[in-house]
Each structure stands twice: as C-alpha cells, then as structure tokens.
Amino acid sequence: MNPSPRLAIGIWFAFTLICISIIAGATFTADLSAFLPRSPAPAQQVLVEQLRNGVVSRLVLIGIEGDTPPALAQTSKRLAQQLRRQADFTSINNGENTGAQKDREFLWRNRYLLSAAVVPDHFSVASLRKMLEENLQLLGSPASAMLQRILPNDPTRELLGLIEQLAGQSRPEMRHGVWFSRNGDRALLVAQTRAAGFDIDAQEHALDLIRSNFSTATGNSAATGQKLLLTGPGVFAVSSRENIKGDAWRFSLIATALVAALLLALYRSPKILLLGLLPVASGALAGVAAVSLGFGSVHGITLAFGATLIGEGVDYAIYLFTRITPGETSRSTLTRIWPTLRLGVLTSICGFGVMLFADFPGLAQLGLFSITGLIVAAAVTRWILPAMLPPGFVALEDSGIAARLSALVSRAPAWRMPLIILSVCALLFLALRQEPLWNDNLGSLSPVPLSEQNLDGQLRGDIGAPDVRYLIVAIADTQESALAASEKISTALNALVQQGALQGFDSPAAYLPSLAAQRSRQAAIPSPADLGNNLRQALRDLPYRPDLFAPFLADAETAQKQPLLDRNSLQQTSLALKLDSLLIKRSDGWAAMLPLRGVNDSDAVQREIALLKITTVVLLDLKRDSEQLFQTFRHEMVTYSLAGAAAIGLLLLASLRSLRRVLDILAPLSAAVIITAAILVLSVGKLSLFHLIGLLLVVAVGSNYALFFDRQATSAQDLGRTLMSLLFANWCAVIGFGVLAFSQVPLLYAIGSAVGIGAILSLAFSAILIARARNESHDSS
Amino acid sequence: MRCLPAALLTIVLGLLSGNVAAQIVSAEWGIVQLMQSLGQVKSARGKFVERKYLAILSTPLEFSGTLIYTAPDRLEKHILLPKPETLVLEQDRFTISNPTLQQSRTLTLTDYPVVQAFVESIRSTLAGDLHTLTRFYHTNLEGNPSRWRLSLTPSEPAMQDVVRLIHISGSTNRIDRIEIIETQGDRSVMVITGIAP
Secondary structure, three states, X not given: OOOOHHHHHHHHHHHHHHHHHHHHOOXXXXXXXXXXXXXXXXXXXXXXXXXXXXXXXXXXXXXXXXXXXXXXXXXXXXXXXXHHOOOOEEEEEOOXXXXXXXXXXXXXXXXXXXXXXXXXXXXXXXXXXXXXXHHHHHOOOOOHHHHHHHOOOOXXXXXXXXXXXXXOOOOOEEEOOEEEOOOOOEEEEEEEEOOOOOOHHHXXXXXXXXXXXXXXXXXXXXXXXOEEEEEOHHHHHHHHHHHHHHHHHHHHHHHHHHHHHHHHHHHOOHHHHXXXXXXXXXXXXXXXXXXXXHHOOEEHHHHHOHHHHHHHHHHHHHHHHHHOOOOOOHHHHHHXXXXXXXXXXXXXXXXXXXXXXXXXXXXXXXXXHHHHHHHHHHHHHHHHHHHHOOOOOOOOOOOHHHHHHHHHHHHHHHHHHHHHHHHHHHHHHHHHOOOOOEOOOHHHHOOOOHHHHHHHHHHHHHHOOOOOOEEEEEEEOOHHHHHHHHHHHHHHHHHHHHHOOOOEEOOHHHOOOOHHHHHHHHHHOOOHHHHHHHHHHHXXXXXXXXXXXXXXXXXXXXXXXXXXXXXXXXXXXXXHHXXXXXXXXXXXXXXXXXXXXXXXXXHHHHHHHHHOOOOOEEXXXXXXXXXXXXXXXXXXXHHHHHHHHXXXXXXXXXXXXXXXXXXXXXXXXXXXXXXXXXXXXXXXXXEOHHHHHHHHHHHHHHHHHHHHHXXXXXXXXXXXXXXXXXXXXXXXXXXXXXXXXXXXXXXXXXXXXXXXXXXXXXXXXXXXXXHHHHXXXXXXX | OOOHHHHHHHHHHHHHHOOHHHHHHOOOOOHHXXXXXXXXXXXXXXXXXXXXXXXXXXXXXXXXXXXXXXXXOEEEEEEEEOOOEEEEEEXXXXXXXXXXXXXXXXXXXXXXXXXXXXXXXXXXXXXXXXXXXXXXXXXXXXXEOOEEEEEEEEOOHHHHOOEEEEEEEEEOOEEEEEEEEEOOOOEEEEEEEEEEO
C-alpha cells in the first residue's frame, strides 16, 4: 500500500509527462451545440445540423441605428456595396433591387414549369375564357400598365401567381430604398457568409470585415453617432468563444491567485504553497488529458471549470498540512485522516459522476474532467506529498484562531432550532410556490448571454423573419423524392389554407418542382394547333386586339420543349439561397423543410399530414418539442441526481456502518441544498438544469465538511486543527466556485453561484447540526 | 405675405405657359391657394365613369361606380360596373377586394412605388397635400379658381416609364375630371359628377 517514496515520485513524474504530451496534441473547441441536448429524433437532428452548418447558420443580421433615416439608408447602401465585393460573403441583401431582376427573369422564362396552376384543364376553352374576362377587370386597376406588358405573353397570369406566392413571405419595411425596422430607427441588412456557422475563425474574419467596412462607410461613425448591431449564429459562436476563452483564463487565474494568497497567509512558506498546489495542478493536467482522450477534443467551458477543481482539490493538501501536529510525521497524520479523506473523495466522485450520464456532451466532459482531477489530486496528496514534505514540518504553531473557532463551534448547536425552522420554511416556500420552479426554455442553457439573445430577437422581428415555430420536415433518399413529397404536402396545405387552418407556407418545390411535376406541366400544355383553337374560341366577343396573344402561343410551344429545371438553373438568383435553406443534402439522403405561417389549427395540419401516407414526414412544433425535450432531460437529470445522492448515502452507510451517523451527515447537507435552492429561486426566479447540477455538487463538496465534523476529535487541539483545516478548505471551495458566479456563460454562472452559496452553508450547518450530534453521542456514551 | 414666393412662382409659370393675362388677373391665386381650399374639404362623395383606352384592346373599357373621400388620407373606389370591385386606400395600406374572384389583397404602398405615385396623384390633390404631391410630380397649374387644370409630370424615372402626364381638372374645391396619359400611349379619363360634402 505504501510504495517507496522514490518510486511514487517517479511514477507521478512519468504520469505528468504523459498528461502534458496528450494535452499538447489536444484540440480545443468552443462549439455551442456541445451544451445543447443531443437530439434523438431524425427530424430534429436535421434542425440541429442546420444550426451547425446550414444556410441558417451562415446568416448575419446587421442593424444600423443612431441617425436620421436618410443617413442610415445611405450607410446601408454603401456598406452593402463594399461588402458585395468581399469573397467572404455569398450575398448581401439590404432591400435594394439588385437581385430582383434576375429572379424575375428566372420566373418569367420558366413560368409554365414552375406554376402549380398548370394542370391538364388549365388551357381549356372555359378556363382561358375565365382568365381573359378577369384580365379585363384587372386592367381597370392601377396595375394595368404592368399587366398590359405581360398579358400578350402570359394571359393566364402565371407570373403574377408565382410572384404572389413568393411575396407571401413577410418582408421588412422599405424606406429610402432599403430595408428598415417598422419604426424607422434602424436600417437592416442580411449577409450570408461563405463559411459555415461553426467555422468560428472564418466567421470572426467576416464579422471583422463588416465592422471595418462599416467605419469606412460612415466615414467617421463617432461623428455621426451611427451604431452597428450584429447578430446571428456566427456572431454568437464568435462572442461565446471570446467569452468562454476569457472566462476560462480569467477565472482560473483569479481563483489560483486568491487560493495561493490564502495558502501563503496560512503557511507563510512559498515552498509549502507550491506543494499545496501540486495535487490540484496534477489533477487538472490529468483531467484535461482524460477529456482529450475520451472526447477527442476539449471544450473551452471545461477549462473554465478548472477553477472549481482548484477549490475542491486544494482542500486535500490543506487537510493534510493543517492537521500535522508537532512531533508527528506527515505519514502518520495521513494514515490518521486518510479514511475520512478517502470517503470525502468518493462522495465527491459520486456527485460529479452524475454529470457523466448527462445527454449534453459538454456536461459529460465536465464530469470526466472533475472525477479524474479529484482522483489524481487525492492520490498525489496520499502518496507524493508526504515524500516531499520536509521532516518535522508543522504548518501551524498553536494559535489563538483554533481556540476561538472551537469556542464558536461549541456555541453553534444553539442555532439548531432556528436552522430547522428556516429549512422547513425554505422547503415550504419551494413546495408551495405558484410559478414553475424550472425554466424549461432551451435558451436558458445557451452559452449566449441573455442581452445578446434579446438583440437577436429584436433584429429578427425587424427583418420580418418571425421565429419559425411550425415546420414540416420530409426526409427522402433522393432529391427528386424529397421534392415530390413537398409537392404532396403542398397540395394538402393549400386545402388547409383555404379552410383557414394556417395562413401560408413555404416549400422547396415552389422554387424547384420535381422532375415529374415539370414533365406533367409540359404535358398539360396542348399542341400549338389545339391551344390556338382553344384561344380563338375563348376570345370570342372580347375586346382584345386580334393576334394580341401570338407571343403566348409561341411561349407555350417553347415551354413544352424547354429543358427541365435542376438545382443549377437557379444559380445567380436569390431563389437559389432560399432553395438551399429548404432542401438539404444530408449524409444519407435529402430533407425538405416547409415552414408554416400563422398556424391556427395545428391538429388539423397534423391530421392531414398523417393522411398523406408518406412515411418520413413530421410536423415539428419547435416550441413544444424543445420544451418537451428539455423536460425529458430535466427528469433524467433529477433521476441521476437522486441516484447520485443515494450512492453517496450508501457509500456513507457502508463505511460508517451506522444509519444514525449517515443521517447526521446528510442532515446539514440537505438543509444547505434546500436553503441554497430557495436563495437561488428568490434571486433568479427559475432554476435551470445547471442549477440542479450545482445543488448536487453542494452535496459532493459539503460532504467533506460533514465527514470531518463527524470524525471524533482526539483532543481539543485536534479539534481546533480540524476546524482550521475545514475553514480554509471551505474558503478555497468558495473562491473556486464563487469566481464562476461572475461569468457571462450561464452554465458557469449557475453552477458557480449554487456551489458558492451551498459550500458556506454546508460548513455552517455541519457545525450547527453535527457538533451537537457528536456532543450528544459523547454524553450518552 | 407668407405666400409671396409661391405667388411669384405662379406668375413665372404663368408667363411660361403664355397665359399671362389670366395669371395677372388672379396673381393672388396659385397652387398653394388651390391646395389650401382643397384641403378644407373634410369628406366628399361622387359618382364616376372611367374610360380606359388601352393599346391591347380594340374598344375602350368602361368602369363606373362611387368615389368616397375622407380627409386626410382615406379614399374608396367602389366599382359597380361591369363587375363589382372595391379599392380602399388608407394611409399606406391599399386593399383590393373582388367579390367575384373572392380575393382580397392588401399592399403596402411603399413596396410599390409606381402604384404609390398613381394613388398619391389623386389622394394628395384631394387632401391639398402639396408636399407629398411635389415628392412625386412636377406640377403646373392653369386657369382660375372657378375653372382650373393641374398638370402633373412624374419626377421619378420608374414612374416616367409608365406615365407621361396626369391632368386633374376642377372648379373651386371640386375635382371633376382626371385624365391619365401613359407613356405607351394608353389613356384613361375619369369623369366625376355630383361630388358633394
């Protein structure tokens, strides 16, 4: 059990070198989706893929505000013009008519292939007659000038139908020739980057380009007061990486500095300080190496979480150093406290281990990191530190602090009743609260700060891209079958629009019909002789000039023989972009997405979709689905947490062999968890999943304090030393977790604040409840 | 004399149009005064007959119905013949309802500059809103308060492509004739009768 010191140090040294070499080859990421739940359903998987690298992920929404509308419009035009020359962007749209001409040409040339109205009966005498009569009426409207230009080629108004269908999507207001927010405060642009949203370096470069071009476009933005607002998935990814990177360094450094200062004040020796940090440093290296091996890459948030390891792992050295009494060797001290320390480490592992099972890849990383770190820190404390401590080392001469602490603790049991009452009140408060306790919004898990989420919501509202809530996803093996499925769905949806179940929808088949549909439309055009005949009969007694519709007959004949459209036909039009966002190539097939607008009766939509008998069609209600997903994860986490707590209880029972003592130890921890939860609810309103994990860690960290309190002290001096070691260990934990409470990243913030508060309470409550319990057991024995 | 520059402008325009005598007689009367008197009308209603002479048709189209104006920015055109159709303009919303086609569409005028220029020629004149009118058109006024003709030529190229000239004629604060001459030679004449407050 006790290898020779030299061997131990040799093993440690080799181990540390291996860890460092693993870390040197590790990749570090800041991928936001690591902290989104893994999605089980294939249709939702399509969405997650889209969020990672689809067209949606490439959009940057740009707002310019802080000046008069004409000045803002001018900046918008200049900025758009400059950015269009940059290779980083595939498109810059600010409402100026730059792409519309090409779009219209495409629609015009291919109107008979694109129009769903072209069915076999469409060019019959009766149908043509009806159209021609309607045209006469339409010619009375203010649009007659435009209508006159197209009617000779297009008496059945296919172009107008197509334009109307595409114009159904809501668009931003136009002012001074560019897009504006409804109230006119903000000029709006939408940029699409060439690089995918997860390519954070490329996104950062694109954003820098926007910023620098903005300053040249305004000349001097400080003078005009014009402000640039940016949002979108790429913006989030870049700023989160900045935040996470900043937080990881800042908080680890601050925590290290504070803990080091505390240890230096305690031991007054730089050498002992370094020895005290040795277990933590070894643990952190091992943790990062383990994550790199286990997950292939290390997330920035995992590094930031290192701060907490400092808070917890430094405790082990403190327990050892502080407890060495004069005349005792470090080795014998260790033998004395090791059983308690080992139990403490094991309970902590039970707590942190729960994170391993989480369905968030990011949380699982934190779990593996912490567990490995704690085991290595404890092992280094057990086998390396004693060998390195100078013989005759005594960290603390007897001081007044220990005596005063002992006096304080001896009075602590007086607070027993008030604490019990407070705990019951907190429990009642949590149980009887009217509002839901949990925040089931996926946004609460997002590493994106709330202020940026709000800006995103505002700009999205301005641009008229309302949050898509309902979406139909059809998955197919080939592009053709995905489009054919879209057409079937569109037919059903059109009927539902007529019934008022929804207002409208968008479909990839509107931009690129399936080959089958294009062929059937060509087949629906009668032969030139028949069409000419039908037209002649339909025109009888109508006041159109003779031979006015000759161009129509020629166009129809051309359309019958024109090559069918494919994806490439849309090149150079803004419709290509639209199609790319609705028709997606996946690793094993194709997905068509049909976003719905103004859904009044989602049940009816669901029913009709089910009747279509296409196997892989799903109606997604993003709001409901994401909330359900979240609830499932929360239930899972609650189950895991309870299992973790039960494991801690069983572990305690197995080593202490006394139900009474286990309950004594769990009592202050339960009180700490309940009161911490109440404080969190009072301060932030609703708890997130991360708070739940924080509460579990309160048990994991706090159990150490309770265990040492529970251990019978051999003497008054020993009690004083125990109390000192606990107090300093506690401060280190509060520092390690507490600094995270200042983080911008919700995960770090939530866990940091929960454990920071909980750790202090655990120590105080252990003093109040366990000291009393121990006194009683003294009395009775 | 707040309106002196406008009056001077009127005289200059009058000189250019060669109608010197009439302008000198009523030097005090000009587009500003006309607009003011039109602006005082709070509501009006009348019957209209509109004839459209279109190049693609061999005979003119004829529409008739009722016009209702409510100051400052609501204009309704109820076409009764040959088939009912209602056009309602309110602020910058333009709604076309067609009971036969069972269609109702609402446009935001700012999205359709040409349509906006069209409707503002009539609405701004009815409202006496010279500012909006001059945003879209160069104006020229001939005649006197009891018989006048306002000529509008579009200032925006997009509108110039479509419309060459609009003549709005009336007496005192009543409009009784609107003639639109389109660039491609088409023409429409709307005669309004019985406009009454």
